[in-house]
Amino acid sequence: MILNEERKAEYYKALIEKRSDYEGVFYVGVTSTGVFCRPTCPARKPKYDNCEFYETAQQALLASFRPCQRCQPLSHPNQVSDIIRLLVEAVEVNPEKRWKARDFQALSIDESTARRQFKKRFGMTFVEYARARRMGLALKSIRSGGKIIDTQLASGYDSSSGFRDAFSRIMGAPPTLLDDSRILKATWLDTQLGPMVAIADEKELYLLEFVDRRGLEREVERLRTRLKAAIIPGQTAPIQSIERELTQFFDGSFTEFQTPLHLMGSPFQKSVWEQLRQIPPGETRSYADIALALGKPTAYRAVAQANGANQLAIVIPCHRVINSDGGLGGYGGGVARKEWLLNHEKARGQYD
Template sequence: MLTEHLTDDDYYHALVERDAALDGLAFVCVTSTGIFCRFTCPARKPKRENCRFHTTIAECMEAGFRPCKRCRPLLRPGEGDPVIAPLLEALEADPARRFRQSDIAAMGFDPSTVRRAFKRRFGMSFLEMARQRRMGAAVQRLAGGGPVIEAQIDAGFESGSGFRSAVTQLFGAPPRHWKDMPLLKASFLDTPIGPMVAICCDHALHLLEFADRPALPAEIRALRRDNKTGIVTGRTAVTDRIEAELTGYFAGKPAAFTVPLSRHGTPFERQVWQALRAIPPGETRAYLMLATALDRPTAFRAVARANGANRLAIVIPCHRVIGSDGGLTGYGGGLWRKRWLLEHERRMTAGIPASTAEACP
């Protein structure tokens, strides 16, 4: 494939140049806006650290990004298809609608034909795409008050449980043959910089992420797949433990996290995550410094990928990694949170009360 050997730097250069050769073969996801675009989009180009690149629309939507309204990346591949274009128009007009098979039939289309056409074009069915749009709309409403997410997860929804229901759908109902198997338990934890989702078993913490992280849906699916089990809402003793340790952390107590962690990731990723945990609060490292410390000085890109694959925010402090020039690099929870956490830890180690740190932008 044309995109097989391209690096993210190659993609970004093509984006800046509006290279039409990659149109439809790859897409840019912009973390600062939550949208994804074609490479020829006329909008002002985002900063490099805010860009994520995927080669399919399915990957973009599964990562929680919604299509750009200017370049309309969904319509471009479907031009001339009498099945796809009208349904995409209907979805764009009402992205919060709960579409069903009967709605497709009522528009005069055969549901089986629509399913095959969307799978062929986008890698997901129309109903799957509609579900992804509803999830993206829920996150967008949560963030609608400005850059700082309100701690109360219910704010801004038609019903108080709207967002919880949207995220809960990601966990899925476990198949019947899992009925007697241990399930992972998911719970929402409030923090001064926004709600987090903690997923635990009876023995370890498997995932800790901010609830509005664009990649959260894909991470939850990967977690279900890797553990071959289901996820339901609930708590374990591990949930109580990580909640207590997070409370202490945000109160300005410098004690290390001792909650037991699940063993996931490749051997190299685990090596990088261990190096991240060795960075003291109040200090930072560059990707190259981490790679050198691991005796892999040329593997700084692999270190960056392992950093991005971390599913345990704050506990494995990937926010303490910055660019070689001292600038902030991308962070799944948002650069404003990265700034907040670094400033919070600077004040923590300086003995400044946490109440003043909570005023950080």
């Protein structure tokens, strides 16, 4: 991989800042130690002159670098720790359990370590994760006709006000107001370019975004408010479908996204998103090109706004839209990811 100085400086800056949006974009070989690392490696950062950058782990190995023991670049970029895996499994064995300090001690797990690792990976502490799972079961019980008092007690709350408060914080509405509300499930998906979050009901996919996308929390809140929906951890058929298709997309065996989508936008926005889906993989269009295709040649700024409002990354390929001068332009998931996606698609001639 031959880089110009500008690109090398870009990658070094991402390395120093531990930028998660560069995961899968490059690996760094450190000549002073003989190891190669991910961009987010927690180890002390090398000097600029001691860094060599590679597109793949294989290239770094062929250059005689050995994998770093701290960031483990040959494992999945977002592989969960043993602590997270053990605790998630424990929640599934007894999802209605309210965790105490002694429960962590019984598993030989430090409670503060569990809190820190869950917060870093899921954006919530372990206790919050377990509570969300417990509340998801409570919601299911209420919607299937269970009495609120029975659900309250089964969830481990002796106080009805405490149950309502906890329920409202997680679900966005107290239990008595959710009878006609939609239920959406949210799942964390690991990908080659970093973790994504998928949100869907039992029929359609509503949101697919990189976890570190700026403003993701606001997107999720708008989705919940607009639909008057409860969003809880869980799996649905559309989430399972998009997970399979993303795996195919990244490993190069992809043909076409078939997961049913729920598009939330104005008629104009939906028309722009449909144009995006018609751009063949490996090709790009400018905002002006799309405006012209819509019969509104002066609406390129509105096209750009609609492009930015897309909540289904990769599936609706807003990464295939560039500036009229050939520049990459912006991308919610980060410009480095945009460039990687375009190069990946250009290199995969089997895509339809």
